[in-house]
Ligand SMILES: O=C(O)CCC(=O)C(=O)O
């Protein structure tokens with residue numbers, strides 16, 4: 001994986017965008033979050049995922065072991081540490097370069113794989129995540145510009161044994177949901193998002209990827225952040241789900257990420273009679 005050098009980030013941004021769109025599709029910032037933040041986040045997620053009772057995805061073939069994969073959704077409601085996580089300075093700089101500087105938050109959730117937990121089907125992420133239903137998408141939609149950026153933050157060692165996410169470098173260049181007949185090629189050609197707790201793996205959501213089975217004797221947790229351009233509907237309903245006190249103390253950036261002040265949809269009949277949009 002392309003390693004981001006945060007000391008030279010402004011000079012590297014073009015290369016990072018190129019790597020995400022036309023290279024391997026994933027880059028990593030090592031040690032983006034310190035041990036205290038990760039311990040705090042992990043403790044909350046372990047506590048919040050005692051029961052396997054939340055909606056999950058890409059697990060259709062794993063009904064016997066699905067309880068060993070657990071989600072915690074809407075993390076902005078679950079701890080202040082997550083407010084900091086979605087505002088990481090270098091991740092924000094990369095996301096601004098990739099999605100435009102008015103991007104917002106699609107989701108911040110956790111995916112926990114207990115020992116023995118199942119992997120997922122190879123897939124692409126929201127808003128492309130149901131693209132197996134191709135007719136639901138615009139004619140000629142393609143990979144030339146992005147509608148998603150994903151960030152995976154391991155909370156436990158991410159390696160082959162523990163089920164580090166797999167991805168197929170370069171697969172983002174030909175935007176489509178992996179066919180069943182393409183799965184062998186995926187598993188034969190895939191790389192792993194290996195890393196340590198606190199790393200931040202940033203990838204283009206068009207890149208074929210999936211959680212892999214956890215064959216280790218320890219948990220494999222991760223925080224999954226999804227950023228979207230300003231015009232893509234968020235996946236999670238932050239406006240309903242984020243508590244008032246979090247919104248009241250939110251920085252301007254966090255407010256924008258949550259969708260506070262998002263202009264549309266709007267009741268134009270109730271707006272003042274003035275010109276608002278246009279260069280002049
Ligand atoms: O937890 C992982 O390794 C990946 C999860 C994922 O890709 C997803 O749920 O969309």
Ligand SMILES: [Fe+2]
Pocket residue numbers: 123124125209210
């Ligand atoms: Fe995914």
